[in-house]
Amino acid sequence: MTATGSVKDRLLAGDRRVAARIISLIEDGDPAIRPLLAELFRHTGKALVIGVTGPPGAGKSTLVERMVLNWRERDRTVGVLAVDPSSPFTGGAILGDRIRMASLTGDPGVFIRSMATRTHLGGIAEATPAAIRVLDAMGTDIIVVETVGVGQSEVAIAGATDCTVLVTMPGGGDSIQAMKAGIMEIGDIFVVNKADRDGALSSQRELNAMLRLHERTPRPPVLLTQADAGEGVPTLVDTIDQYLAQMAASGGLTELRLQHLKHETLELIGRQARRQAVAALDAGTIIKFSDALRERRLDPATVANQVLSGITANHAVGCVAPTGPVRL
Amino acid sequence: MTATGSVKDRLLAGDRRVAARIISLIEDGDPAIRPLLAELFRHTGKALVIGVTGPPGAGKSTLVERMVLNWRERDRTVGVLAVDPSSPFTGGAILGDRIRMASLTGDPGVFIRSMATRTHLGGIAEATPAAIRVLDAMGTDIIVVETVGVGQSEVAIAGATDCTVLVTMPGGGDSIQAMKAGIMEIGDIFVVNKADRDGALSSQRELNAMLRLHERTPRPPVLLTQADAGEGVPTLVDTIDQYLAQMAASGGLTELRLQHLKHETLELIGRQARRQAVAALDAGTIIKFSDALRERRLDPATVANQVLSGITANHAVGCVAPTGPVRL
Numbered sequence: 203m204t205a206t207g208s209v210k211d212r213l214l215a216g217d218r219r220v221a222a223r224i225i226s227l228i229e230d231g232d233p234a235i236r237p238l239l240a241e242l243f244r245h246t247g248k249a250l251v252i253g254v255t256g257p258p259g260a261g262k263s264t265l266v267e268r269m270v271l272n273w274r275e276r277d278r279t280v281g282v283l284a285v286d287p288s289s290p291f292t293g294g295a296i297l298g299d300r301i302r303m304a305s306l307t308g309d310p311g312v313f314i315r316s317m318a319t320r321t322h323l324g325g326i327a328e329a330t331p332a333a334i335r336v337l338d339a340m341g342t343d344i345i346v347v348e349t350v351g352v353g354q355s356e357v358a359i360a361g362a363t364d365c366t367v368l369v370t371m372p373g374g375g376d377s378i379q380a381m382k383a384g385i386m387e388i389g390d391i392f393v394v395n396k397a398d399r400d401g402a403l404s405s406q407r408e409l410n411a412m413l414r415l416h417e418r419t420p421r422p423p424v425l426l427t428q429a430d431a432g433e434g435v436p437t438l439v440d441t442i443d444q445y446l447a448q449m450a451a452s453g454g455l456t457e458l459r460l461q462h463l464k465h466e467t468l469e470l471i472g473r474q475a476r477r478q479a480v481a482a483l484d485a486g487t488i489i490k491f492s493d494a495l496r497e498r499r500l501d502p503a504t505v506a507n508q509v510l511s512g513i514t515a516n517h518a519v520g521c522v523a524p525t526g527p528v529r530l
Numbered sequence: 531m532t533a534t535g536s537v538k539d540r541l542l543a544g545d546r547r548v549a550a551r552i553i554s555l556i557e558d559g560d561p562a563i564r565p566l567l568a569e570l571f572r573h574t575g576k577a578l579v580i581g582v583t584g585p586p587g588a589g590k591s592t593l594v595e596r597m598v599l600n601w602r603e604r605d606r607t608v609g610v611l612a613v614d615p616s617s618p619f620t621g622g623a624i625l626g627d628r629i630r631m632a633s634l635t636g637d638p639g640v641f642i643r644s645m646a647t648r649t650h651l652g653g654i655a656e657a658t659p660a661a662i663r664v665l666d667a668m669g670t671d672i673i674v675v676e677t678v679g680v681g682q683s684e685v686a687i688a689g690a691t692d693c694t695v696l697v698t699m700p701g702g703g704d705s706i707q708a709m710k711a712g713i714m715e716i717g718d719i720f721v722v723n724k725a726d727r728d729g730a731l732s733s734q735r736e737l738n739a740m741l742r743l744h745e746r747t748p749r750p751p752v753l754l755t756q757a758d759a760g761e762g763v764p765t766l767v768d769t770i771d772q773y774l775a776q777m778a779a780s781g782g783l784t785e786l787r788l789q790h791l792k793h794e795t796l797e798l799i800g801r802q803a804r805r806q807a808v809a810a811l812d813a814g815t816i817i818k819f820s821d822a823l824r825e826r827r828l829d830p831a832t833v834a835n836q837v838l839s840g841i842t843a844n845h846a847v848g849c850v851a852p853t854g855p856v857r858l
Contacts, residue, residue, distance in 0.1 A: 236831060243829035331830075456824075463823040463830055464816075468808055470834035475807030476800035478838075483799075488792075495791040496784075501571035502659075502791055503564060506798035510806075 210241055213340055218313055221340050225315055228332045231325065239332055242339040247459065249281075249338040250446050253360055253388075255349045256369035261395040265369060265429035265438075266348050270306055272439045273344050281313040281337035281345045282306075285330055285359060313337060328473070331362040331466055360388040361462050364455060365445055367438070369393045370409070372401035386412060390422055391441055397426035397434065479510065487512070538569055541668055546641055549668050553643055556660045559653065567660055570667040575787065577609075577666040578774050581688055581716075583677045584697035589723045593697060593757035593766075594676050595631045600767045601672050602639055609641040609665035609673045610634075613658055613687060641665060656801070659690040659794055688716040689790050692783060693773055695766075697721045698737070700729035714740060718750055719769055725754035725762065807838065815840070 212220045227235040254266055263284075270280045306312045317329060330347065337345050349359050360366045368389035392413070394405045409424045423441060427434035449455040487509060494500040500508075540548045555563040582594055591612075598608045610631070634640045645657060658675065665673050677687050688694045696717035720741070722733045737752045751769060755762035777783040815837060822828040828836075 240829050240832045243832075244826045247826055335829075460820065460824050464820055467819060467823065467830040467833045467837075468811075470830055471807050471811075471837055472804035474834060474838055476804045479799050479803030480796055483796075491795060492788065492792055495795065496788050498572045498575055501568050501663075502795040502798055504568045504571075505795045506802060509795075509799055510802055 210238060213242070213336065214245060216340050218310075218340075221313065221336050222315065224336050225317070225333045228329050228336070229317055231329075239335070242335060246335045246338040249334075249342050249345045251334055251338075251345045251347065251363045251365075252442060252446075253347045253349070253363035253366040254369060255359070255366065255388075256393075260369045260371045261429050262348055262369050265393070265395055265427060265435070266346055267306060268429050268432050268435040269346065269439055270312055271432075272435055274309065274311055276439075278343040279311045279313075279341065281340075281342040282315065283330065283333055283337070283345065283347045284314070284316045285326060285347060285349045313340075313342065327359070327361075327469065330359050331462075334362055361465055364449065364458065365390040365442060367391045367393055367442065369395050370405065371396040372399045372405045386416065390445060391438070392422055392424040393427050393434075393438060394424065395427045395429050397428045398431075402426055483509065538566060541570070541664065542573060544668050546638075546668075549641065549664050550643065552664050553645070553661045556657050556664070557645055559657075567663070570663060574663045574666040577662075577670050577673045579662055579666075579673045579675065579691045579693075580770060580774075581675045581677070581691035581694040582697060583687070583694065583716075584721075585699075588697045588699045589757050590676055590697050591631060593721070593723055593755060593763070594674055595634060596757050596760050596763040597674065597767055598631075598634055598640060599760075600763055602637065604767075606671040607639045607641075607669065609668075609670040610643065611658065611661055611665070611673065611675045612642070612644045613654060613675060613677045641668075641670065655687070655689075655797065658687050659790075662690055689793055692777065692786065693718045693770060695719045695721060695770065697723050698733065699724040700727045700733045714744065718773060719766070720750055720752040721755050721762075721766060722752065723755045723757050725756045726759075730754055811837065 209220055209224075213224065224235060224238065228239070254262055254269075256262055266282060270282060273280050306314060315333070317326065317333060334345055334347065347359055347363055366388045368386075368391070370393070372394060392409050394402050394409070396402070403426075406424050406426060413421050413424070425434060425438055425441060427438055429435065446455065449458070491500070491505045491509065494505060495502065537548055537552075541552065552563060552566065556567075582590055582597075584590055594610060598610060601608050631642055634642060643661070645654065645661060662673055662675065675687055675691055694716050696714075696719070698721070700722060720737050722730050722737065724730070731754075734752050734754060741749050741752070753762060753766055753769060755766055757763065774783065777786070819828070819833045819837065822833060823830065
């Protein structure tokens, strides 16, 4: 990439190749991209950002593909970020699914991008909101963030979206159990996909019963879809549009986005403080505390406290390597 | 609790009620328990710690119950920590499963405890190794840490165990896909439970094929069990015992435990540095950076950098509230 100015202008003009390259640098955690991201920020806040998550096998990719086609019929440009919070070794589950989105790849109004966790959970939690803002600044109307799985990462990514669609499928109770165990709270709209299968209505009832327990107002709707045939998808897209329109009208959307930005900032402060503390450890200290741990003289919490007081003390007098106060 | 001395002595003598109370204080993140934990550390390192994880519905609780009964027949005392990394609102999936472990509750050689995430992922990752050490110090021979789900938290908890058993079940491919997406690497022994169901052998083959790709030596075994009938459980327990005996004989176990302790220490250093940085924020700074974010003048990363330089600068001169250098 050449000067920041021209890259920025090309992105603001909607250059998809530039967007792809910026997102790669974000994924790599390249600090060189920071000034550009800082400049882009004032050009963001226009896109509607929708999270789609749920257990593996629920048919999320097919559903997202149909949703995108529906928004395209309504003349809206769409970006899809498929976030795989799995390990860098296996990866793949969601990347394989991309093939099924083939119907979208020829359309210049659609931008599809898979993002994988290259390092750790913090990595993807940091990269996702930044990537969303790149697509937002590019002028994308709707941004869909699809995640696989049912864990903390999905909850983290819900902190970057305006609304979250939780997708499950009928039968077995496993999917429902998986949803119960962790991410029920983040759903604004629930979908039972593969609704042609046995048990769709009872899954819908079960979800409705669980949502009643949560006492949320308004209670999130539970819709039925059959994504491979496109059934229920226009209603789902209508429901999302209406939900977001109401959020915008009430001022709730502005407030939610501010909360998200504040939370993101606090997380960045925390992660950076953490990195600085670990980076400040010198080899001598590490060897000393390894010995203490191996011989079970000092437990991890005691070592951590001693190391941190060492770091603080030495920072105060302006030197980096902790020496004296670390009593190991 | 009264004086640390007597509490410690009672725990070391195997007092289960004291153990339960200490674990409650650990879960609560109560700092008052720190000195006791530090003292207990030198009495740990004797128990064998086995992680059991896998997707919901794989039958982990029944399998763990049978494994415990088998170890009891071999005259070993067993502790079970059932860790639920789900939200504090819904909780429950794993707690409900406890009922199925009813056969174990009358046995003084078995200690069963459910632990839930009260706050965040870091919370459970911190509390689990501490709780393991409480049971270890109490003289428990075998500690089983059972987790539900397939995410980062399972990977984090694998950092506290000597060996990890990954449990799945036949059919659907969903469980296999879920395993693929994240935790394949942490398994030392694989189990296809509910082996009386269709597809058990093909699930075993599929797992073996995936493990060949990982090129690990020795390649982890893939066993079949039918936990509700107890079938395959003695072989599983033998396999675990042999695996750990070999690890101990080769010196690998000592090395692994040291790596875990070092990792735990670095994580504690990081989390504590993070807490300190966030705690050092004063209300005025938060209001100023909220305004900058709301008006999209400064992006989260820029605000985080400015706040952190403010904190560092002020720490260096010995005052707490960041003032001058925060340009918002």
